[in-house]
Amino acid sequence: MPSSIGDAFIAHPINLHHKHQDFTLLQEVPDSYTWTQSDDYPSGDSVISESVPVIDLNHPNALQLIGHACKTWGVFQVINHNIPIKLLDNIECVSRSLFSLPIQQKLKAARSPHGVSGYGFARISSHFSKLMWSEGFTVLGSPLEHFCKLWPQDYSKYSNVIEDYEKEMKILAGSFMWLMLGSLGISKEDIKWAGPKGDFKEDRGALQLNYYPACPDPERAMGLAAHTDSTLLTILYQNCTSGLQVLKDGVGWVTVPPVHGALVVNVGDLLHMLSNGSYPSVLHRAMVNRTQDRISVAYLYGPPNGVQISPLPKLVGPCQTPLYRPVTWSEYLSTKAKHFDKALLYVKTCAPVNGVVDVSDHDNRVKVV
Ligand SMILES: C=C1C[C@]23C[C@H]1CC[C@H]2[C@@]12CCC[C@@](C)(C(=O)O1)[C@H]2[C@@H]3C(=O)O
Ligand SMILES: O=C(O)CCC(=O)C(=O)O
Ligand SMILES: [Fe+2]
Numbered sequence: 001m002p003s004s005i006g007d008a009f010i011a012h013p014i015n016l017h018h019k020h021q022d023f024t025l026l027q028e029v030p031d032s033y034t035w036t037q038s039d040d041y042p043s044g045d046s047v048i049s050e051s052v053p054v055i056d057l058n059h060p061n062a063l064q065l066i067g068h069a070c071k072t073w074g075v076f077q078v079i080n081h082n083i084p085i086k087l088l089d090n091i092e093c094v095s096r097s098l099f100s101l102p103i104q105q106k107l108k109a110a111r112s113p114h115g116v117s118g119y120g121f122a123r124i125s126s127h128f129s130k131l132m133w134s135e136g137f138t139v140l141g142s143p144l145e146h147f148c149k150l151w152p153q154d155y156s157k158y159s160n161v162i163e164d165y166e167k168e169m170k171i172l173a174g175s176f177m178w179l180m181l182g183s184l185g186i187s188k189e190d191i192k193w194a195g196p197k198g199d200f201k202e203d204r205g206a207l208q209l210n211y212y213p214a215c216p217d218p219e220r221a222m223g224l225a226a227h228t229d230s231t232l233l234t235i236l237y238q239n240c241t242s243g244l245q246v247l248k249d250g251v252g253w254v255t256v257p258p259v260h261g262a263l264v265v266n267v268g269d270l271l272h273m274l275s276n277g278s279y280p281s282v283l284h285r286a287m288v289n290r291t292q293d294r295i296s297v298a299y300l301y302g303p304p305n306g307v308q309i310s311p312l313p314k315l316v317g318p319c320q321t322p323l324y325r326p327v328t329w330s331e332y333l334s335t336k337a338k339h340f341d342k343a344l345l346y347v348k349t350c351a352p353v354n355g356v357v358d359v360s361d362h363d364n365r366v367k368v369v
Helices: 062-072 085-099 103-109 123-127 144-150 155-182 269-274 329-346
Strands: 054-056 075-079 118-120 135-140 204-212 224-227 233-238 244-248 252-255 263-267 284-286 294-302 357-359 366-368
Touching: 054 062, 062 075, 062 155, 085 135, 085 155, 085 204, 085 233, 085 294, 103 118, 103 144, 123 224, 123 329, 144 155, 155 204, 155 233, 155 263, 155 294, 269 329
Parallel strands: 054 075
Antiparallel strands: 075 263, 118 135, 135 204, 204 294, 224 284, 233 263, 233 294, 244 252, 244 284, 357 366
16 A cells, blocks of 8 residues: 555556647637536536635634534635735746646646656546546645756746745644534544644645636536545635536535635545544536636645544544544545545445445455446
8 A cells, every 4th residue: 555645646547548738729629528418517507596605714603614614515715814815826826827838848747647746637537538628737745846847947936936835725724624623522632643732734735736728618628527635625726717616415516706815625535534424525626617717726635644544533423333444645545546436435434235335345345336
């Protein structure tokens, strides 16, 4: 099993046989980018009767509001988070500069099939037969190695912004951990790996820059297909073009409108496990726009290498068994790379008895039949 997230995909490299596209040359959506219902394409319009909560972190009841949003939606937007608007502007500028480089230049920093960092299709692309109308750049740790290839002259001004952003996001993500878990009655003593000061100093994150070019036929294209994040939590900055949608049980796809200066926070699969299923990891996707391009930056936050995530004992009733078995982040990423939307089933302690899933006898895992 992989021991760090940089190794998580070694056993499951992505081998896409499609060439990278220069979207600016496309006057129409090619067949390989045309999604239909059977490709998991969105049916109908998104719902506007309900909206994802926008929470002011200075509100006296912020903790309760966050807890409620996590339980009912698995996602919320936050304002007054103390991240300077200037830094959000700067990360958007760096992303725009990167994606507007010529395709040959971007490919110099291409992600390797078994790697995490670099330029390329979203990792989940290998689970779909159609291509997504987007480009991505993933940063794990320092962006220097790749940025030297993209901008041989002035890589440091770009990498400084990324490093500042990563630093701020890491601190913010640590605070969200306590806010999201605090509302479930979890305190600093309950999580040993939070470190002696409870500041989650050792935890780590990856940064995903996403670019969605304007699309001549947005109804038939998909920016980023529906997925849950394999994280504890994700903090997303989206620019002023809408595109993010979340699926709410019994309601449908709901657009998360950009709110100036706000950040979107969503529950990932690992926090869902830690909460013993109380918090859903929200299914989300990104749609594209006919006239405007769109940029988003996701900070994907997870536990340190080697730490096993399992339901917190306080959240498992005295007569219950925990819903999930312990897994490290890299083990889970590897399971996700192989089984995608079935990954959570594979880490369940027992299979549902509805006949969809069967317990395999030889490796003690769940087999989907
Ligand atoms: C730490 C992570 C989390 C990853 C894999 C790895 C690096 C890149 C992340 C994303 C970012 C884009 C959506 C996603 C679904 C994808 O394709 O790559 C994410 C995935 C996950 O959350 O599973
Ligand atoms: O672009 C968006 O709004 C969503 C991006 C996303 O889901 C991701 O990077 O994991
Ligand atoms: Fe996501």
